[in-house]
Amino acid sequence: MQIKSKLPNVGTTIFTIMSGLAREHNAINLSQGFPDFNPDQKLLDLASKYMNTGFNQYAPMQGVLPLRERISEIMQTCYRASFNPDTEITVTPGATYAIYTCVAAFINKGDEVIVFEPCYDCYTPAIEVHGGIVVPVELQYPGFGIDWNLVKSKVNSKTKMIIINSPNNPCGTTLTENDLKELENLVRGKNIIVVSDEVYEHMAFDNKPHQSAALYPGLREQCIIVSSFGKTVHTTGWKIGYVAAPKELMNEWRKVHQFLVFAVNHPLQMALAEYLTDKSTYLELKNFYQNKRDYFRKLISGSRFIIEPCTGTYFQLLNYKNISNEKDTELAIRLTKENKLASIPLSVFYTNKTDNKLLRFCFAKKEETLEKAAEIICSL
Numbered sequence: 001m002q003i004k005s006k007l008p009n010v011g012t013t014i015f016t017i018m019s020g021l022a023r024e025h026n027a028i029n030l031s032q033g034f035p036d037f038n039p040d041q042k043l044l045d046l047a048s049k050y051m052n053t054g055f056n057q058y059a060p061m062q063g064v065l066p067l068r069e070r071i072s073e074i075m076q077t078c079y080r081a082s083f084n085p086d087t088e089i090t091v092t093p094g095a096t097y098a099i100y101t102c103v104a105a106f107i108n109k110g111d112e113v114i115v116f117e118p119c120y121d122c123y124t125p126a127i128e129v130h131g132g133i134v135v136p137v138e139l140q141y142p143g144f145g146i147d148w149n150l151v152k153s154k155v156n157s158k159t160k161m162i163i164i165n166s167p168n169n170p171c172g173t174t175l176t177e178n179d180l181k182e183l184e185n186l187v188r189g190k191n192i193i194v195v196s197d198e199v200y201e202h203m204a205f206d207n208k209p210h211q212s213a214a215l216y217p218g219l220r221e222q223c224i225i226v227s228s229f230g231k232t233v234h235t236t237g238w239k240i241g242y243v244a245a246p247k248e249l250m251n252e253w254r255k256v257h258q259f260l261v262f263a264v265n266h267p268l269q270m271a272l273a274e275y276l277t278d279k280s281t282y283l284e285l286k287n288f289y290q291n292k293r294d295y296f297r298k299l300i301s302g303s304r305f306i307i308e309p310c311t312g313t314y315f316q317l318l319n320y321k322n323i324s325n326e327k328d329t330e331l332a333i334r335l336t337k338e339n340k341l342a343s344i345p346l347s348v349f350y351t352n353k354t355d356n357k358l359l360r361f362c363f364a365k366k367e368e369t370l371e372k373a374a375e376i377i378c379s380l
């Protein structure tokens, strides 16, 4: 059989490769981003409660109303933005799916989509599968700031979408108020949809509030906001997230959604809805992860790595230029096999495989895991 691949240049994701290698070599896994601790027992008990009380058939296509109401409350509490639970919020099987569906619903063959590199790895394949053209803009290293003049120079009549991500994976950085205003001015009056991947929205550190697109009225009108409960309540394996967008965009988005998955895991939606009535479940998250960040950075402060700034997410970048000249992909593999510590090399998130000698380490881990990892990092 002749297969004409829609993704001829795509292999297996770096997360699958590095987590597999970590298992094979019995290495500490700070590569793929997930907590090595369990979610709150209260949440697990609620999941079991809803499974045992009859919530085991299809959920509504939009998501269960109590959860959509909670999401609306989160948007109001955190960003003073009102989203109608009936028409402007939909529950999704995770953020990856949500982003894919944004592209499926709005990108036609030949449409251009601007992404910022290093770029979370699910964006560009989604664009390519739908015949869209990826227009990468490199963030400026060090610091990973956006050169807005460069962005403006890439916008033309074919530009249909801009995907942003703050707090940023893999950089661990956050966009500023000025960035969001630049974007708001750039898209105003144009037929450009902004997809704002805000899965780390509750993990912005150092008392600098997360700059959600929901805070900017001009942006909000042209934007689909994506988030994921995987990050917020330590349940990456549940794959439940959501999109929030103005009614007209949401109508179109749901046309695709209803035929891609139709509905999302019912008892887990109910459990999340009840759990999230306690606002501390998301409002306290930034302190929880800021403490982990600080603990990890303190443990590795004596190492030969350069510790990059981390203003959000649960990822810490380390620059190894004082330690080795190796390619980042080679070093990440060697450290996993020989030193028993797995990380993620940054170059895989660039179209041109730009290698700034950076590895990404996930600190969503128990203290003892961070201590063991730090010992290895300090020995290099």
Ligand code: PMP
Pocket: 033, 093, 094, 095, 096, 097, 120, 165, 168, 169, 197, 199, 227, 228, 229, 230, 236, 239, 240, 241
């Ligand atoms: N976007 C970013 C930036 C991410 O880091 C992740 C990671 N998990 C996702 C989207 C996907 O989230 P989900 O697991 O809910 O699909």
Ligand code: GLN
Pocket: 013, 015, 016, 031, 032, 033, 034, 169
């Ligand atoms: N978002 C997670 C990370 O960046 C991984 C998700 C995945 O494995 N696809 O590590």
